[in-house]
Amino acid sequence: GHKRLFDVISESDLKNVVLQTGKVDPEPYRRRHPEWKVIRYSTRFYELVAGAEVVVTHFGATILEASVYRKPTVVVPNPEWTRTAGIEDAKYYVKKVNAVLVSEITLENLLNAIEEAKRREYPELEDGATKLADLILRLC
Structure with missing residues (x-):
C-alpha cells in the first residue's frame, strides 16, 4: 500500500471511497472514515474497479485494470518503492x-x-x- 497517499486522501471529505490498503494497517482509515469501504485486499478487486467513478492508484497493475474498464485514472507513484517501474515508465503509460x-x-x-x-x-x-x-502468425 501507499501509506503517504492514504494519509493524504484520508484528509478529504470524499464520498463513496473504496480504499484497498494492502500491507498498510487499515484501522486508522476506518476510524477516520467509517462511511468508506476500507479493506486490505479483495479477491474481487476488479469488481470494485469496474464500479468506480475514478481510480486513484500507485504505478502498478491497477492502472491496467482501470484501462480495461475505461475508468478515469489518477496515478500517484510511490517514491518509497524502488523496485517498481520508474517515473519515466509511469509518464509513458499515463500518456497512453x-x-x-x-x-x-x-x-x-x-x-x-x-x-x-x-x-x-x-x-x-x-x-x-x-x-x-x-505477430505470432508471422513467426510461423
Whole structure:
C-alpha cells in the first residue's frame, strides 16, 4: 500500500471511497472514515474497479485494470518503492491511457487530479490481441 497517499486522501471529505490498503494497517482509515469501504485486499478487486467513478492508484497493475474498464485514472507513484517501474515508465503509460500523474502528493493536487481525470476522455486503444496474433502468425 501507499501509506503517504492514504494519509493524504484520508484528509478529504470524499464520498463513496473504496480504499484497498494492502500491507498498510487499515484501522486508522476506518476510524477516520467509517462511511468508506476500507479493506486490505479483495479477491474481487476488479469488481470494485469496474464500479468506480475514478481510480486513484500507485504505478502498478491497477492502472491496467482501470484501462480495461475505461475508468478515469489518477496515478500517484510511490517514491518509497524502488523496485517498481520508474517515473519515466509511469509518464509513458499515463500518456497512453490519458490518466493524470501526481508527482507531489498534497490533498489539493489529488483533488484537482481527480477532477481533471473525470474531464478527460478515454482514448481508443489498439486491439492488442489482434496485433499479437498477427505477430505470432508471422513467426510461423
